[in-house]
Amino acid sequence: MDYLPRIADGLLADRLASAGAVLIEGPRACGKTRTAEQAARSAVYLDRDETALTALQVDPSLVLGGEPPQLVDEWQLDATRVWNQVRAQVDTRQATGQFVLTGSSVPDDDARRHSGAGRFARLMMRPMSLFESGDSTGSMSLRALLAGERPSVPSVDVDIHRTAELVVRGGWPLNLAMTPTQAAAANRDYLRTIAEVDLARVAGSRRDPVRVGRFLQALARNTAMEHVVERLVGETISDAPDDAGSLTKPTAYRYQDALTRLMALELQPAWSTHLRSRSRLRDKPRTHLVDPSLAAAALDASPAKLVRDLNTLGLLFESLVVRDMRVYADAIDATVSHYRDSDNLEVDIVVEARDGTWGAFEVKLGTGQIDAAAASLLKFAAKVDTDKVGAPAVLGVITASGYGLTRPDGVVTVPIGALGP
Incomplete structure (x- = not known):
């Protein structure tokens, strides 16, 4: 079906202009991925691409080197590795609007995962109003x-x-x-x-x-x-x-x-x-x-x-x-x-x-x-x-x-x- 504009569209654009990466969270099937796709120029879907999950373990830059903003869908499937690599890429590139991460569950806290302060912005999506x-x-x-x-x-x-x-x-x-x-x-x-x-x-x-x-x-x-x-x-x-x-x-x-x-x-x-x-x-x-x-x-x-x-x-x-x-x-x-x-x-x-x-x-x-x-x-x-x-x-x-x-x-x-x- 055709994409119906969401209130989150404008919020996402604002956050991409002010942060290196944006984390969109929300329940499964509420439309996170479709919304992120409207802003992204490249994408990797970790729940559909097993080779991408394998490549993350070998050389994360192979997976996270797409044209920005790059969508990383269901990032929590390899949460610590994705989070830390995205943070490192944002630090290296020194630019806003590099990544959009989407996930339908909140991963466990992990001491190895940097807080993301100064690099990540968060956006909550819910079902449509x-x-x-x-x-x-x-x-x-x-x-x-x-x-x-x-x-x-x-x-x-x-x-x-x-x-x-x-x-x-x-x-x-x-x-x-x-x-x-x-x-x-x-x-x-x-x-x-x-x-x-x-x-x-x-x-x-x-x-x-x-x-x-x-x-x-x-x-x-x-x-x-x-x-x-x-x-x-x-x-x-x-x-x-x-x-x-x-x-x-x-x-x-x-x-x-x-x-x-x-x-x-x-x-x-x-x-x-x-x-x-x-x-x-x-x-x-x-x-x-x-x-x-x-x-x-x-x-x-x-x-x-x-x-x-x-x-x-x-x-x-x-x-x-x-x-x-x-x-x-x-x-x-x-x-x-x-x-x-x-x-x-x-x-x-x-x-x-x-x-x-x-x-x-x-x-x-x-x-x-x-x-x-x-x-x-x-x-x-x-x-x-x-x-x-x-x-x-x-x-x-x-x-x-x-x-x-x-x-x-x-x-x-x-x-x-x-x-x-």
């Missing part, structure tokens, strides 16, 4: 909202059935041309590969696919909720005698670490800020797989099933919005977190730019929930010590459909089909 896949107009820009602009858009009609389809399909480039049924099957296969192949590869020993599957299901059931490993472990235990699928807490932590290294699991951290009140901040992250389609696949949820279970659909919709917000925040060098305090006041998304500018958003599936969400945001804003962190640039409610406008109370409503970078 709705703006990148063409399912959002992008007319309500996150950058503009944080800059104080208040764009307005006509009603965006993404009905509940289409929302469920977008959740199940996910942001995987290869899924865009598939039917929801085909995409759901592809995502189940993706999880099966993680359980049967990938986890063992990054963890260094065989893992029981049944236990991994149970853990993935527990993560999916806890999407957009506070991440508590003890609760996840409890959800893997069944009433069946001699249950072979339950987990211990140490095993759950090992699986969590491996899924994080595969970039299939990306927890949403809690926002640390100053409060006016005596409330205490909670510091636990929220559970999110890197794409809501993986949670849907773990739950074996079709669009029709999700429409019949609006609570689950609402949580997976929130995960979809978090995925998109992370992509858009990367474009403006911002972070995405959440807020919860000891009074159980919660905010789904807090976006904070490097200069301290910040905004807060609630995510609601239905427009009938907007009033309550807006009241919650205003209550939250009153708790934050704005003398220390500044006033919020925007308070917004992100919905599946409806109008993009500014309410009389100042809260902005943002339909997901209009949100963009």
